[in-house]
Amino acid sequence: MSKDMSYESVMSRKNQIMKDAVRIDYSSFEGKGIAFDYEKMMKEAGYSLEQMIEIQKETGIGNTPLLELKNITKLARKYAPKGKGARIFIKDEASNPSGSFKARRAAISVYHAKKYGYKGVIAATSGNYGAAVASQACMRGLNCIIVQECYDSKGKGQPEIIEKARKCEAYGAEVVQLTVGPELFYTFLKLLEKTGYFNASLYTPFGIAGVETLGYEIAQQMRQKEGRDPDVVVATNAGGGNLTGTARGLIKASASDVQVVGASVNLKGLHMASDEQFNKKSFTTGHTGFGIPFATWPDRSDVPRSAGRPLRYMDRYVTVNQGEVFYMTEALAQIEGLERGPAGNTSLTAAFSLAQELDQDKIIVVQETEYTGAGKHIQPQLTFAKENGVEIKVGNPEEEIVGKNIILPKTPDLIKARELDLIKLKKSYIKNCIKNTEVETISKEDLEFLIEDTNTTEDFVKNVINEIDNNLLS
Ligand SMILES: Cc1ncc(COP(=O)(O)O)c(C=O)c1O
Numbered sequence: 001m002s003k004d005m006s007y008e009s010v011m012s013r014k015n016q017i018m019k020d021a022v023r024i025d026y027s028s029f030e031g032k033g034i035a036f037d038y039e040k041m042m043k044e045a046g047y048s049l050e051q052m053i054e055i056q057k058e059t060g061i062g063n064t065p066l067l068e069l070k071n072i073t074k075l076a077r078k079y080a081p082k083g084k085g086a087r088i089f090i091k092d093e094a095s096n097p098s099g100s101f102k103a104r105r106a107a108i109s110v111y112h113a114k115k116y117g118y119k120g121v122i123a124a125t126s127g128n129y130g131a132a133v134a135s136q137a138c139m140r141g142l143n144c145i146i147v148q149e150c151y152d153s154k155g156k157g158q159p160e161i162i163e164k165a166r167k168c169e170a171y172g173a174e175v176v177q178l179t180v181g182p183e184l185f186y187t188f189l190k191l192l193e194k195t196g197y198f199n200a201s202l203y204t205p206f207g208i209a210g211v212e213t214l215g216y217e218i219a220q221q222m223r224q225k226e227g228r229d230p231d232v233v234v235a236t237n238a239g240g241g242n243l244t245g246t247a248r249g250l251i252k253a254s255a256s257d258v259q260v261v262g263a264s265v266n267l268k269g270l271h272m273a274s275d276e277q278f279n280k281k282s283f284t285t286g287h288t289g290f291g292i293p294f295a296t297w298p299d300r301s302d303v304p305r306s307a308g309r310p311l312r313y314m315d316r317y318v319t320v321n322q323g324e325v326f327y328m329t330e331a332l333a334q335i336e337g338l339e340r341g342p343a344g345n346t347s348l349t350a351a352f353s354l355a356q357e358l359d360q361d362k363i364i365v366v367q368e369t370e371y372t373g374a375g376k377h378i379q380p381q382l383t384f385a386k387e388n389g390v391e392i393k394v395g396n397p398e399e400e401i402v403g404k405n406i407i408l409p410k411t412p413d414l415i416k417a418r419e420l421d422l423i424k425l426k427k428s429y430i431k432n433c434i435k436n437t438e439v440e441t442i443s444k445e446d447l448e449f450l451i452e453d454t455n456t457t458e459d460f461v462k463n464v465i466n467e468i469d470n471n472l473l474s
Helices: 005-013 016-024 038-045 047-059 069-081 102-115 126-141 157-171 183-195 207-211 214-228 241-250 288-296 321-334 344-354 377-387 424-436 443-456 456-467
Strands: 066-068 087-091 121-123 143-151 174-179 231-234 259-265 314-318 365-367 391-394 405-409
Touching: 005 016, 005 183, 005 321, 038 207, 038 443, 047 102, 047 126, 047 143, 047 214, 047 443, 066 214, 066 391, 069 121, 069 321, 069 344, 087 214, 102 121, 102 126, 102 241, 121 126, 121 183, 121 241, 121 391, 126 143, 126 157, 143 157, 143 183, 157 174, 174 183, 174 424, 207 241, 207 259, 214 241, 214 365, 231 321, 231 344, 241 259, 241 288, 259 288, 259 344, 288 424, 314 424, 321 344, 321 377, 321 405, 344 365, 424 456, 443 456
Parallel strands: 087 365, 121 143, 143 174, 231 259, 231 365, 259 314, 391 405
Antiparallel strands: 066 087
16 A cells, blocks of 8 residues: 655654664663763764764865965954954865865765665755765765755745755756745655655764864864964854864864854844745855754754754854855955855854954964855845845945845955854753753753753753743752
8 A cells, every 4th residue: 555645644754764764763862851862872873083084085075275364364454453363264175076064974974875775865955965965975876866945936046056956966966946845844754755765964973973074174284284273263053063063073183172163144034934035045054044043952953863063062153244244255266366155254254353353373263165156156146135125235234134135344344243142042942952842850861961062051051940940950
C-alpha cells in the first residue's frame, strides 16, 4: 500500500524520516527536561579535528589565505581617536572550491554520507551551503538535491538566491525552487523519504565540526605570521554554525582568550516568513532575521538538536546596516583589490568600526570572505531593492529604515557596529527553553546545561528562572 503523503501524515513521520536520513540517535544525548549532552553529541557523531583536516584536504578545502587589509586599516585609522585603529586581517574563504566557508561544513556531511553508502544527499537551503553540498557531492560522486525557498507568491526571486540556484545547478545538482511558506520542510521530508538520501543538514555535528578547522587555521596562521593569537575574531552570524565552529576551532588551538564577536546585518522589523516582506531585504543571510531567532532558540533547525549554539561562544554581538555593508563591499574591491560577496563583508563592516575602538597594536580577524557573482553584486541588489519600493540614498546610515530605504554612508566615519544586548538574548533563550519544553521543575542537570549553553553563571540563570516562575527551582 502506498504511503499517505498528506501534509499531516508526512509531518507525523518526521522523526523516523530524520533518523533514517542522518543516522544520529539524538535521544541518546537527551536529558529528562531541558538538558542534553552537547559535548557528547559533538564527540560521538563528529570526527576528530585531524580527521576533518584530512577529509577537507581530499577535496581541496581549507588552508585559505589570511590577508592583511592594510588600506582598510589605514582608512579606519583616519577616523579613529589618536593611537587607535587595530590591524584588520581577513581569511579568504572564497578560495574554497564552492566559494565560501560552507565547503568546510558540506565536506564532512558528504564524506559521511558516502561512507555510509547513501546514493545521494539533500539539503534545504537558499544559501551558499547548497552550492557547497552540490560541489562536494559532485567531487565524491553522489547525487544531490537542493531545496530552496526562493520566490514570493508572484514568482519574484531575490537575485542573490537565484544566483545560488544557478551555482547549485552548475555543479549538477537538482534544485527544487519553492515559494515562501511552510511547504519547504514538507517538501524536504517527502524527498528524503522518497529518495532515501542523506540529510546534509547545516546543523548536524558533522557540519558544525567542519567549521572548526577554520578557527584552528586562523590561530595557526596568525601565530606563523605575527607570533601571536588575534585579539578579536569577527564572524557573520545567522544560524549560528559559522560562529560556533570557528570558536570551537580557536579553543582547540588553545586560543581561548580571543574575543569572539558575532556580526549580523540589521533587518529589524522585516518578517522572514512574510510573502510581502520577503523581497524587501537586500541580504539573504548573515542578518538578524535569522541571527536572533536562532541564537535564542537554536533547536528550531531541521534536526532535533542543533550543533550551532552561538550563545556559548559569543563575547559580543553587533549589527551593521545594509547600506554600510554595500559601502564596505565597494571599499574592499576598490582599495584592497578584493571583490567579495555580502556575507563576509558583513563582519568586515563590523570590524572596520570595532578596529577604531582598539589600540593600533591589536589585531582583528574577519573570519571569512565569500565569492561574489551576478546576483550577489551591489548593482543587482540595489536595482532589485528599488523595484521593490526601497529608496536608495546617500547620507547617515543611522537613519536607515529597514524595508523603506537603504542609506549608503556619505563618509566612512558614519559606519558603526551597534551593540546588541547579549544579556537580553541569553534571558530570552532561557525563557524559550522553559516554554518550549514545558518543564515544571528545573533539575540540577538542566541548570548546569543552561549555564553552559548561555556561558553565564548559576546566579544569572537562577535569577532568570525565578523571574519567570519562582516555583520552577524548588
Ligand atoms: C558566506 C556565509 N557566511 C556566513 C553565514 C552565516 O553562517 P551561520 O548560518 O552558520 O551563522 C552564511 C550562512 O548562510 C554564509 O553563507
